[in-house]
Amino acid sequence: MLAKFMRSGLVWLGLTLVVVILDQWTKVWAVSALSGGRIIEVMPHFDFRLAYNYGAAFSFLADAGGWQRYFLAGIAVAISLWIIYELARSKASQKWHGFAYAMILSGAIGNVYDRVTLGYVVDFIDWYWEKSGYHWPAFNIADSAIFIGAVMLIIDALFFHKKREAQKQQAEA
Template sequence: MADNRSALIWLWLAVVVCLLDQATKVLAESVLTYGQPVYVLPVLDFTLLYNPGAAFSFLADQGGWQRWFFTAVSVAVSIMLAVWLKRLPREQVWLPVALALILGGAVGNLFDRIVYGHVVDFISVHWDKSYFPAFNLADSAITVGAAMMALDVVREFWQERKQAQS
């Protein structure tokens, strides 16, 4: 008998990502002073920063409309990811994990946007005086999930190519 349940079982991972993201942001706000780096490694500081824009502070300097625009985009993407998860077969693992990571990160940052009006960032990676934009656990989950999705596309391409050649 085939198991036709969906991959929504992976929603637990999205919830864990969102909860860990929020917990680390609360911790960062309680122990860090805004804008003051705390040295961790030669290439890593913890620096509390607020991002009213999107990734890499895109549109951060706008008049406030971007908060609601990015909130709407996050809600739409989150719904789309949940529907996509529901449509995947439960036997799949790689793609549902990727989608759950992205969903958990999106909801974590969405919460910040709705409640605070900005996203809380605190991880600062740099080399010498060149700094990568500050980020958080949600951003990391989104990045890992997106990389997993890209790898899944490449894997499927090679599988289809191999099948076509046989």
């Protein structure tokens, strides 16, 4: 049973767990260190600044009245279940997909946990361009993980999917 698990893509759940723990730990740190409007300047154009996101990406639906909390959590849970299904039917050796799915899953879990337990998502990473006053919307480790995983899947779809399909057809011939 353990050997079958180790050969399946479910082995990537280990990475998911590590990223979820890192995400939650950094959010606890952010709430503790940045409360009361405290800002930590990391370098020019990059600060740690606490923000609470009641909506989705870029605070979309943040002022929708509360229903979005459950709606967004439901979407994230559905996506998470689909990713776990995909991991279960894949092989551990499919490193690109395994890593990408693990990153997306960890981000979804980290943000759903916040949304369900707190009613909002804790964000604290702030990139900005001082001269223009432009701030990229604050984000967190979970958001970064989702972004990395999504970019990996897009790269795969654009550049490697046809090659993999051709190899699969050769193997079947």
